[in-house]
Amino acid sequence: MKFRIAIAIAGASLFLAGCASPPQQPIELAGEALATGAGRLGIAMTKLPKVDTHLPGASCLLCIAVAAAANSSLTAHAQTLPVEELPQLKNEVADLLRKKGADVTVIAEDLNFETLPDSASKQPNAPPKDFSSLRQKYQMGKLLVIDITMLGVIRTDSAYVPTSDPKGVLQGRGFIVNLTNNTYEWYLPVSITKSTDGKWDEPPKFPGLTNAYFQSLELGRDSFLKPFNK
Amino acid sequence: MTVRWRDAIYLAATLAASVLLCTSASANANVTGIAKATSRLLPQNPNLSLRLPKEEKIAYQGVVSFDQAGTGSAGILYPAVGGLVGVFAAVLTHAAVVEGAKSSQKSKLQEEADKILEPYQSVLSEFPAKDLLHRALDKVSTGGTKRLVGSLEEPGATWLVETAPVFSLTQDQSALVLDNLISIYRPDAPTVVAYQKAVRVVLTPKDESDPVGYWTARQGENLKDESASLFAHSLEVAIAEAKAGPPASAPSQKTFRYAEGKTERIERAYLVSERCDRIVIKTLRGGLMSVPTRRTSASASDACVDAASVPKPSAIKERESLAVPTTPPPAQN
Numbered sequence: 001m002k003f004r005i006a007i008a009i010a011g012a013s014l015f016l017a018g019c020a021s022p023p024q025q026p027i028e029l030a031g032e033a034l035a036t037g038a039g040r041l042g043i044a045m046t047k048l049p050k051v052d053t054h055l056p057g058a059s060c061l062l063c064i065a066v067a068a069a070a071n072s073s074l075t076a077h078a079q080t081l082p083v084e085e086l087p088q089l090k091n092e093v094a095d096l097l098r099k100k101g102a103d104v105t106v107i108a109e110d111l112n113f114e115t116l117p118d119s120a121s122k123q124p125n126a127p128p129k130d131f132s133s134l135r136q137k138y139q140m141g142k143l144l145v146i147d148i149t150m151l152g153v154i155r156t157d158s159a160y161v162p163t164s165d166p167k168g169v170l171q172g173r174g175f176i177v178n179l180t181n182n183t184y185e186w187y188l189p190v191s192i193t194k195s196t197d198g199k200w201d202e203p204p205k206f207p208g209l210t211n212a213y214f215q216s217l218e219l220g221r222d223s224f225l226k227p228f229n230k
Numbered sequence: 231m232t233v234r235w236r237d238a239i240y241l242a243a244t245l246a247a248s249v250l251l252c253t254s255a256s257a258n259a260n261v262t263g264i265a266k267a268t269s270r271l272l273p274q275n276p277n278l279s280l281r282l283p284k285e286e287k288i289a290y291q292g293v294v295s296f297d298q299a300g301t302g303s304a305g306i307l308y309p310a311v312g313g314l315v316g317v318f319a320a321v322l323t324h325a326a327v328v329e330g331a332k333s334s335q336k337s338k339l340q341e342e343a344d345k346i347l348e349p350y351q352s353v354l355s356e357f358p359a360k361d362l363l364h365r366a367l368d369k370v371s372t373g374g375t376k377r378l379v380g381s382l383e384e385p386g387a388t389w390l391v392e393t394a395p396v397f398s399l400t401q402d403q404s405a406l407v408l409d410n411l412i413s414i415y416r417p418d419a420p421t422v423v424a425y426q427k428a429v430r431v432v433l434t435p436k437d438e439s440d441p442v443g444y445w446t447a448r449q450g451e452n453l454k455d456e457s458a459s460l461f462a463h464s465l466e467v468a469i470a471e472a473k474a475g476p477p478a479s480a481p482s483q484k485t486f487r488y489a490e491g492k493t494e495r496i497e498r499a500y501l502v503s504e505r506c507d508r509i510v511i512k513t514l515r516g517g518l519m520s521v522p523t524r525r526t527s528a529s530a531s532d533a534c535v536d537a538a539s540v541p542k543p544s545a546i547k548e549r550e551s552l553a554v555p556t557t558p559p560p561a562q563n
Contacts, residue, residue, distance in 0.1 A: 059305055084485070156300050159308070161325045164300025164332070195296040207514035214485050214498040 026187055027125060029227045033142070033176050033185040034102050040140040041097065041176075043090045044107040046147045051081045051213075054150055054169065057157035066160050073203045074166060078152045081213055089146055089224055096228040097144075107138060111145060125184040127177055135179035143179055144186075146224055148172035151217075153209055154193060168194040168212030170220030174227075190223045192216045270475035271414070271425050272389065275373030279385040280366075280465075281392045282378055286358045288457075289396040290350070292343035293407060293490070299339060301331050346399055349442045353450030357457075362395070365458030372469050390415040391465065397457055400491030403441035405433045406453075407490060408460040412468040425472045428517035429464040434507065435491050435522070467510055467518050471502070486511055488521035497521075 034041065053075040058067040068075070094104045119130040134143055154169035155162055169192065176186040194215040196208035308320040347354070360378070367376050379385050394411040407430065414425040433456060438444040445453040481500040486509065488495055497519065499511035510520045 057302075057305070156302060158302070158328065159306050159324070160321050161328045163302060163328050165296075167297070193297055195299060202515075205514070207516075211498045211514050215496045218485055218487075218496045 024125070024127075024184065024187055024189075026189060027175075027184055029176075029186045029188075034097065034100065040103045040105055041142045041144060042105050042107050042134075042138050042140040043094050043097075043144045044109075044111040044146075045087070045090045046113065046145070047110040048083055048086060048148055049151050051078055051083060051152040053078045053152055053166070054154045055157050056154070057159070057163065059159065063157065063159050067155075067157050067162070070162075071155065071166070074153060074206060074209070077204060077206050077210070078213070081152065081210065083151065084214070084217055086148070086151075086217065086221065089221060092221075092225060093144065093146070093228055096225065100228070105138070105140060111147075113147075119182060121182065123183070125187070126182060127175070127184060130182055131177045132179050132182045141179055142176055142185065144174070144176045146172065146174050148220070153213060165195060165200045166209055167196070168192075168209065168214070168216035170216040172220070172224075174224050186227070188223070188227065190220055192219045192223065194219070271472040272469060274473065276469070276473075277374040277388040278370075278372065278376045278469075279379045279388040279390050280363055280376065281385070281390060282363060282381055283359050283393070284381045286360070288354070288357060288359050288362055290347055290354055291340065291396065291398050292346040293398045293400045294340050294343035296336060296339060299332070299335055301328060301335065343401065346401055346403065350399075350446060350450070350453065353446050353453055357450065357454055361454065362458055362461060363393075365454065366461035366465070369459060369462035370465050372466060385415070385417070385420055387417045389417060390420050393461075393465075395461055395464075397460070400435075400493070402491045402493070403445070404435040404437070405489075405491040406456055406460060407432050408457070408464055410461065410464040412465065414468070414472060425468075427468045427471065428515070429468050430517065430519045430521075431460045431464045431467070432488065432490050432495075432519070432521045433460060435489055463520060467520050471518060481512075483514075486521070488523055490521075495521075 053071055055064070055067045055071065058064045090106050094106045097104045113129050116129040116131060116133070119126055119128055131143060135141065148170065150169055150171035152169060153166045155166040156164045171191045173190060174186070174188045175184050177183065178185050194212040196212045198208055200206070200209050202208055306324060308317050308324070312319070363378055367378060370376060375388070377388075379390070392413045392415070396409045398407040398409070399405075400407070410429050410431070412425075412427050412429055413423045415422065416424045436444060481502075483498060483500055486497050486499055486501075488497070488509075497511065497513060499513045499519065502510040502512050502518065504510070504523075507522055508520060509523055510518060512518055
């Protein structure tokens, strides 16, 4: 009986592992990615996430509740932090690209991946979503997307126990997708964490962590702008 | 005992354990270095007595980053042994082990960072605090008399200044950073802190092909002199604020960029004053920082080039009378 259970667990693990797709690897920005031969280049951002406290590793429901309660004053402060000029990032990238001679259009509305169909392609550097419909919609050949997925403060946990001090965090990715063949031509994962200088536990305003958050914000912006500043 | 009561006790115990583990014991204490509220404290030309520290040895360390510190978020299964008490004990044990690992990791990171000081140990061992303070006092220009007093000596009818300096050398060895906790006592109340401020001064980076050779040349004269300049400047920054008092209107918060060695640093703060290649800012914790800014061609006038390092004492002005450079200030993000 125990042997059958073990076989069943092993089989389920193999099945699930087979379903998992490998993470997208970074792709260097080559000159061809900005070539205007394929049409205009659109620049869009997804909706910025709420500035919040993130507690990865608190994996059970009770763990999440305990971690949330223990960090409630930090969360209350984190949620008041501004995003500064982050929404203007797409305009800053557009300015840099125009200096290089690219024909660029900034898309005003936030891009929502949920409205896009899934991509059936299993080719390398194929995004999980099919962006090709945007070619007709925006009349452009390529789309540069800035997708920020996490903002605020991060503190890793292992079940009920915090395994790090809270740190400022900005995570996301930037990519250029060719709307003709729905393939990435540039892909940059961005993950910035900044620890506090000295103590972190300074309620109610947490000045050290606030500073770390703004440092993450600036370094994150720099990461997205750097490839286009060369 | 029904299952429902058991779950409630388990939840309460775990919540209590987590609150105990996760909150700092110092939640009620002020962060060291945040100044007490001050009006204009010091007169224009205060007579100062600088207290010699009890420790002969000056603290030097390597600049360290704890950005990658932490022991990860690996999952764990608690043993279901001994019922609720057993699980509670397992959580506490887990927490103690993790805290120990975190503390040990940070200590190791600092130890690694401190290895940058190995070539300087002979120089630092011959640089006592008395020498540092003597040199610094000669550089301080605040008007009034200045003298050193022993650790147990009475300051007399002067403003007593106590300091706790810690110097850090950047990993590229191009700059020193001083963190100095400065306390000032009134002449008529030498045991009550009238003003306290954490001041950080970052040296303008040196572009030396042989940094060890530069800092250790002539029995470490450059290292000693620059350390004293930083110390003197930290006193002048604190004294300037103590003289001026709080600003008439609250300045707005901004993000500043500056060079710490060859690395660009970012600080969210309020601008206090700026001149040529250096700005003084007030951090979110209320401390003061004097940092070099990025030099632009517009600010590369002779006056700014001369002040490229820590400003010489004669160039330091009080905040109200600070001359605004005629060239545009360095761009700040």
